[in-house]
Amino acid sequence: MTHKWWQNAVVYQIYPQSFQDSNHDGIGDLPGIVSRLPYLQKLGVDVLWLNPIYDSPLKDNGYDIADYEKILPTYGSMADFDKMLQEIHTHHMKLLMDLVVNHTSAQHRWFQESKQSKDNKYANYYIWRDPVDGHAPNNWNAAFGGPAWTYVPERGQYYLHLFAPGQPDLNWENPQVRESVWNIMRFWLDKGVDGFRMDVINLISKPAGLPDAPEPATYGLVENFVADGPKLNDYLHEMNDKVLSHYNVMTVGEMPGSTPEDAIAYTGLNSHELNMVFQFEHVQLAGNSDPRLGKWNDTPVKLPELKQALSRWQKALDGKGWNSLYWNNHDQPRAVSRFATDDPKYRVRTAKMLGTTLHMMQGTPFVYEGEELGMTNVHYTSLDQYEDLEVFNSWHELVDQEKLVDPQTMLKYLNSRSRDHARTPMQWDNSQNAGFTDAKPWFALNPNYQDINAKKAIADKQSVFYHYQRLIQLRHESDLIKFGTYDEIDPDDAQVFAYRRHYQGKMLLVISNFTDQTVRRDYNQAKSSELLISNYNDDQDTELRPYESKVYLFE
Incomplete structure (x- = not known):
């Protein structure tokens, strides 16, 4: 095995909106990240992965990009970005950008042009289809609920969006689309960024002919039917050939529904495509028996099933590919609440236990902001406390329309599995708003920040923070662990x-x-x-x- 720099690395994921506000508007920003680099250096991480910071209408928290070469003004300017990148490198860390190229925002100029007519430069940048018997071209449903097709009168056609209507899917069959993506990647790599995390990258190749799904569930269609299309290897190989092979970078592809065998094909040590994948097997355990509910449940994870999922990937990729290791990210509830207990009596023990279990495996560990403090789910009591589009779409569909779940049960499910638990602001200290902002925060903090915060953790040598610091040190020192x-x-x-x-x-x-x-x-x-x-x-x-x-x- 040829050892690469990213095999020695530990990655820290930053959700910029919730990390640190510097300009008193209640929203995290790039200068705020710079102010916290000494903290991250003390923790010992090597790479910072930022969720999208590009210009966006924020229909899906930045995963709907309107301009790939402009910073969202709320986060700062391109000058702020350049300074942040320089400071990250000065602090001996690297930067991983989020690359979202399965879809754009509906406000992107490509889509604004594409929807006007069938014969302009961008007409085929997206996936358009004629109505079938006056209805959508097939029976696909979107990941956030509702149909995956929206009608545009100007063209007299439907466009495909596997996520929200404001996130139209790009047509990767079009070589001009691929060249546009390569140019976006070169723009950032030439600035000096150190790699990409690629959002739902295994959805870019759609099934030939876009046939009906055999059993269109309310949720889950994306990964059960659309993922890992016939040309995915070709596209990833071309990406590597045209762009990635010319830079010494780290790449991780988010691939819902992929198997270890798929991962070896896309990220094998000799495949010349990507370095590793984010797989979902262990975080999708404990599903309901009713597939119409998708991920919504509050069933405790059975340990033998968790072990089976993680062990399967460890054994399958050994010597053939490389694992990414994670419990938490911006799309998952907090690990201590999900996989163990956030009972105050045991929270510190469980946070350390989960960290140890994962960090001693083969692969590149990813630490999500606040995980090193043992941050927990929030335990909301009403729907209006949530922010996430997925929550409201799911409630509307499952509670209001289909009446599959009563409101109190759905609240329990949201408290267990909502993405919002990961998105509450970072808990820096026990002052007002936990040191995240001196203004009204964009999202309410978890009330337990008085007890769970970075200032308290750094003052306590027995804290979760120092346990994670030691785990990272051990990995850096030990080829046995790596x-x-x-x-x-x-x-x-x-x-x-x-x-x-x-x-x-x-x-x-x-x-x-x-x-x-x-x-x-x-x-x-x-x-x-x-x-x-x-x-x-x-x-x-x-x-x-x-x-x-x-x-x-x-x-």
Whole structure:
């Protein structure tokens, strides 16, 4: 295996809107990010990934881009961006930009031109189809609910949008579209950015002929039917050939619905396409038996299923591809609330336990803002406290129209799975608005910021922050952690997640108790050379206390 710089890296994801306000408008911005770079350097991360910062009408929190070469004025100017990039590099970190090229905003000039007629320069930049029997061209539904087609009278045609109507899908079959995308990528890479996270990149190639879906569920069509189209490899290979191979960068493709076998095809160590994928298998567990509800449920994740999902990817990609490792991101609820418990009695233990379990695996870890503090879900009590488009569309469809769920049950589901839990402002200290802003914040803070905040964490050597700092240090120091093969232990154990890593005659033993019970497990840990890290201050050998996690080195 040829070792690349990104295999040694730990990535920190920043949701710019919620990270740090510097100009007193209640919204995070680029100068705010610059002001917090010493904090991120102290944590020890190597790469910062920013959610979209381009000009946008914000129909989907910036994933609807109106101008790829302009900064959203709320976040700052291009001069602010250039200064931020310079400061990130000065602080010995790299920058990963979000590349959103499955779709644009409906306000992008390409779409504004495209919808005017069938014979202008941009007429075929998007996917247009004639009505069929006076209706949409097929039965596809959009990811956020509702039909995936919207009619435009000027053209007498429908356009495809796999997400919101304000996010029309680009027509990748058109070579001019692809060349336009390559130019966008070169624009940012020539500025010195260090790579891209590519939003839903496995949706860019649509099924030939755009046939009806066999069973159009209310949700899930995007990944169950449209993903991984017939020309995806061709497009990614062309992207690499025309652009990526000319820069020493990191690329991660978000690929809902992809299997490990798909990932090897798109990101194999010799595939000349991307470096790694974001897969969704472990974060889509505990679904409802009713497919019409999609992701909405509050069912606890079963540990054997979680282990199976993560172990599958660890084993399949070993020596063939490279994993991305994450619990949290801007589209997921907070991990401590979802995969363990945010009960104040155990929250710090569970946050450390989850971090250890993931960071000892093979792959590049991604830390989402606030994860290093053990931030939690908010526990809202009414619909009007939410912000996310997906929440309101889902409520309208599932509660108001279809009446599949009653309001109180849906509120429980939202409290468990809404994306908004990840988007509340970063909790910096216990002052008003948690040090995020001195104005009215764009989104209400989680009230627990008085107790859970960065200032308090940095003052406490036993905090989640320092545990994550140590996990990052261990990865930087150890080829065993970075490259070792993965060997699961007792996959059907419903209480303990244990596995081994092997590399050049050394072995790592990772043990995590996912329960609030004290249990016993003997994996010969008494014969280890060293206890590398634990979320307790002493070691009881075979005894595992509530949410205890520990890593042993065998030499």
